[in-house]
Amino acid sequence: MEYLWAFLIGGTFCAIGQVLIDLTAMTPAKILVTYVVSGVVLGALGVYEPIVELAGAGATVPLTGFGYNLAKGVRKAVTEDGLIGSLTGGLEACAGGITAAVIFALIAAIVFGRGDKTRRTRRSVLRS
């Protein structure tokens, strides 16, 4: 049952993104920014928590979950440490994902990246 909800809710987040791409010609970067900020807002309002409880990874894997995590981290840090928590809580909660992305990207660039300018390829995310 959990997998069904993960599939349905996660799929819905992606379908909404596709609607935005097809109908508004929003660039992938704008979609991702919109999703993260929406996640922060929904997390702050307490709306996202029930979706996470229902759909598990279906809510945490889409980028809105990243925003939700930022909000959750800030809430915890502000409650424990006061105002300074608004500066520390967000990155603390997302540190693993961000650092992993950067480190794995660096390794991928070393291993798979082409140093040869003549064979440069364009990849989907950068294309639009």
Next chain:
Amino acid sequence: MKLTESEYGKLAKRRAPGTKLYKTIPMAFLVGGLICCVGQAILDLYKSLGITADMAGTLTSVSLVFLSAVLTGFGLYDKIAKHAGAGTLVPITGFANAVVSPAMEFKTEGYVLGVGAKIFIIAGPVIVYGLAASALYGIILFAMQAG
């Protein structure tokens, strides 16, 4: 290839009528849903090992980022993305792809201003506005708790 705003607009318009919504949206739904199910399976695996919920969540993100980096490295993620659109963009694997792709792409421009700088070409804005929104929330929350 560098595009100005208006050139991009023209290209987008030219491409837009060809987009088949009845195809792209279900594909995004299907692939995005499946990626989330993979995430759920990884999450359940970590939880079954007795790892706390928070740490299992972080490990799941890291695992998905790793998988995405490998698939992107071999050029497979972009092949899936061609058909899945937002289905591969919106999950955290898409975020990872947006970090790994430019890192590989801009190796031609060196490790500092190529890989090092361009690694954040899409992740940068995401982090900037995500952090800004969360910091703003923190200030509002603090004011509410104090008041």
